[in-house]
Amino acid sequence: MAILQIKNLHVSVETEQGSKEILKGVDLTIRSGETHAIMGPNGSGKSTLAYTIAGHPKYTVTEGEILLDGENVLDMSVDERARAGLFLAMQYPVEIPGVSVSNFLRTAKTAIDGVAPAIRPWIGEVRDAMSNLKMDSDFTERNVNEGFSGGEKKRHEILQLELLKPQFAVLDETDSGLDVDALRIVSEGVNRAKQANGFGVLLITHYTRILNYIKPDFVHVFVAGKIAEEGGPELAARLEAEGYDRYVKA
Amino acid sequence: MTEAIIRPGSTGHSHGGAEIPLQTRSERLRSANPGDHIAIDGRDEQWRYLDQLRLAGLDTNVLTDAATELVFTAPSEFDLTLVDAKDDLFGTAGLPEDITSANAWAAANKASKITLTGEASEPAILKIADIKADRAAHIIINSKTHSRGTVIIDHTGDAKLAEVVEIIVGDESQLTVVSIQDWNDDAVHTSAQFARIGRNAKLKHIVVSLGGKTVRVTPTAEFTAPGSEVEMLGLYFADAGQHLEHRSYVDHAVANCKSRVTYKGALQGKGAHTVWVGDVLIRKAAEGTDTYELNRNLLLTDGARADSVPNLEIETGEIEGAGHASASGRFDDEQLFYLQARGINELDARRLVVRGFLNEIIQQIGIESIEQRLNEAIEHELTRSNH
Ligand SMILES: Nc1ncnc2c1ncn2[C@@H]1O[C@H](COP(=O)(O)OP(=O)(O)OP(=O)(O)O)[C@@H](O)[C@H]1O
Numbered sequence: 001m002a003i004l005q006i007k008n009l010h011v012s013v014e015t016e017q018g019s020k021e022i023l024k025g026v027d028l029t030i031r032s033g034e035t036h037a038i039m040g041p042n043g044s045g046k047s048t049l050a051y052t053i054a055g056h057p058k059y060t061v062t063e064g065e066i067l068l069d070g071e072n073v074l075d076m077s078v079d080e081r082a083r084a085g086l087f088l089a090m091q092y093p094v095e096i097p098g099v100s101v102s103n104f105l106r107t108a109k110t111a112i113d114g115v116a117p118a119i120r121p122w123i124g125e126v127r128d129a130m131s132n133l134k135m136d137s138d139f140t141e142r143n144v145n146e147g148f149s150g151g152e153k154k155r156h157e158i159l160q161l162e163l164l165k166p167q168f169a170v171l172d173e174t175d176s177g178l179d180v181d182a183l184r185i186v187s188e189g190v191n192r193a194k195q196a197n198g199f200g201v202l203l204i205t206h207y208t209r210i211l212n213y214i215k216p217d218f219v220h221v222f223v224a225g226k227i228a229e230e231g232g233p234e235l236a237a238r239l240e241a242e243g244y245d246r247y248v249k250a
Numbered sequence: 251m252t253e254a255i256i257r258p259g260s261t262g263h264s265h266g267g268a269e270i271p272l273q274t275r276s277e278r279l280r281s282a283n284p285g286d287h288i289a290i291d292g293r294d295e296q297w298r299y300l301d302q303l304r305l306a307g308l309d310t311n312v313l314t315d316a317a318t319e320l321v322f323t324a325p326s327e328f329d330l331t332l333v334d335a336k337d338d339l340f341g342t343a344g345l346p347e348d349i350t351s352a353n354a355w356a357a358a359n360k361a362s363k364i365t366l367t368g369e370a371s372e373p374a375i376l377k378i379a380d381i382k383a384d385r386a387a388h389i390i391i392n393s394k395t396h397s398r399g400t401v402i403i404d405h406t407g408d409a410k411l412a413e414v415v416e417i418i419v420g421d422e423s424q425l426t427v428v429s430i431q432d433w434n435d436d437a438v439h440t441s442a443q444f445a446r447i448g449r450n451a452k453l454k455h456i457v458v459s460l461g462g463k464t465v466r467v468t469p470t471a472e473f474t475a476p477g478s479e480v481e482m483l484g485l486y487f488a489d490a491g492q493h494l495e496h497r498s499y500v501d502h503a504v505a506n507c508k509s510r511v512t513y514k515g516a517l518q519g520k521g522a523h524t525v526w527v528g529d530v531l532i533r534k535a536a537e538g539t540d541t542y543e544l545n546r547n548l549l550l551t552d553g554a555r556a557d558s559v560p561n562l563e564i565e566t567g568e569i570e571g572a573g574h575a576s577a578s579g580r581f582d583d584e585q586l587f588y589l590q591a592r593g594i595n596e597l598d599a600r601r602l603v604v605r606g607f608l609n610e611i612i613q614q615i616g617i618e619s620i621e622q623r624l625n626e627a628i629e630h631e632l633t634r635s636n637h
Pocket residue numbers: 013014015016020022040041042043044045046047048049
């Protein structure tokens with residue numbers, strides 16, 4: 001049983017006009033097996049939260065803390081966080097020219113586990129995970145994210161989630177840009193990985209449709225850098241009907 | 251970043267960011283006599299990126315022939331002889347276009363002539379290792395009609411060397427020439443390499459520059475009959491204080507030939523400087539030409555500088571295609587973040603990105619021993635970097 005705690009988190013970015021505060025006191029606790037959905041208007045700071053958890057150097061934490069099983073995550077480098085069990089499926093996955101998917105996956109798996117996976121079972125595991133996600137096996141020979149369509153990039157993120165088996169998965173708009181079939185396939189991938197490994201999920205989305213597949217235990221409304229309201233799945237339905245007006249005006 | 255493609259039917263010099271040379275490339279002075287060449291001057295296009303002092307006298311000193319210091323090992327399809335200016339191939343691939351190669355030509359009375367007959371499955375290796383200062387070398391490589399094979403010129407150790415290499419690619423032959431500059435830190439080296447390509451022939455010309463304080467390689471290829479192809483590949487890795495310069499020139503003098511020039515480099519450290527100038531001339535007679543040249547540079551740290559200049563001169567519109575691309579960019583921190591977010595530590599992540607960048611060239615070399623040596627060299631360079 002693992003626990004990820006975010007306490008009174010304040011985060012700034014450097015801009016040409018000086019430092020600008022984006023997160024203004026976020027409190028959130030996620031336990032293994034739980035699914036938390038975060039919904040909120042564009043620019044409210046959802047990706048900032050996701051990147052800050054992963055340790056992107058662009059974001060500076062000015063106050064508050066992030067703890068993984070009581071350990072201070074903010075002291076860890078990006079790769080240490082990943083090895084400690086944090087995974088971020090990115091809204092905009094990055095292209096790495098000249099690095100094949102198979103080389104990348106094996107290198108990442110070796111880094112996370114601390115030992116290289118045995119070759120034959122590993123190849124089988126990759127092949128099965130790809131076929132579950134309806135990814136053509138040719139992808140292993142292609143360069144990481146290079147020339148992938150938007151939807152293919154998202155599948156590739158979830159492929160990594162299945163293979164790297166983290167403690168907590170932050171999914172930043174994994175559903176954006178997916179067609180109806182892909183949405184189902186990717187959601188099933190997340191559910192399968194979750195069932196196998198029992199991780200906690202922080203799911204950032206604009207749409208309730210993905211929540212029909214990945215059922216949230218909690219829904220958080222994110223507005224202007226903090227959580228404005230929390231509730232169960234019914235909150236998502238209300239947001240879909242009413243939008244964020246009531247929070248933004250308040 | 252500049253990128254341009256010129257399609258059949260289009261004419262003139264409308265090719266994006268490429269510089270139009272002041273003087274057309276074909277009009278450049280060619281002479282084996284050092285006295286005919288003007289002294290190095292930073293205003294001269296040929297020398298604008300290189301401080302004359304860095305040549306340590308290769309342009310002005312009296313040099314000594316290094317012919318007896320070269321070591322040749324090769325399978326039986328190759329033959330090495332020492333020849334002089336009376337040899338019928340001597341001076342047939344090209345003549346010096348700058349003062350350092352003219353100086354080399356004047357000093358190296360004997361040329362090491364490598365002749366390939368038949369099909370060789372193993373490469374010939376000419377080792378130029380730890381030679382004395384102020385040396386000159388003249389090498390002639392000739393692939394006879396229908397032959398196939400590879401010649402590797404392997405430069406290591408200390409040197410102050412001005413070199414000329416003539417490459418005569420016989421009709422219907424397929425020749426690969428690899429020039430490796432893996433010198434010690436203080437070495438100074440210039441190498442003018444002239445290729446003359448026969449009918450239905452193919453030359454693969456590979457330049458790998460890793461070590462040396464100043465290295466300047468100027469490969470040129472001239473087509474003399476239709477149906478031929480040249481592939482020029484270059485890879486370089488410059489550290490602090492190194493100047494690695496490559497100037498390629500493809501002369502499409504006849505119809506229906508194809509050329510591909512692909513040079514990629516990585517730079518790190520203060521004062522690391524690389525130069526790539528890629529000239530392509532498509533003459534009036536060269537209808538049906540298909541050419542593309544590309545140079546990319548990856549700057550791993552601040553304080554490094556990469557100059558990249560494609561020059562495309564087109565005298566006929568009746569071509570298959572002509573294009574160029576040139577870009578120099580800083581190491582992308584988003585790539586680093588992505589890899590680190592998957593648990594890969596920073597050093598390994600940098601290695602992956604740099605090797606990925608250079609892979610495009612390494613994979614095309616097609617000689618396993620060299621690919622392996624390059625992978626090790628890149629590994630070594632990256633551990634040297636202060637990251
Ligand atoms: N370098 C920067 N300079 C100025 N503002 C910035 C910078 N980086 C981020 N921001 C701002 O921070 C805010 C939060 O951005 P973030 O990407 O976290 O939003 P989001 O909630 O994920 O939005 P979306 O739903 O559109 O993905 C935005 O208003 C954005 O413009």
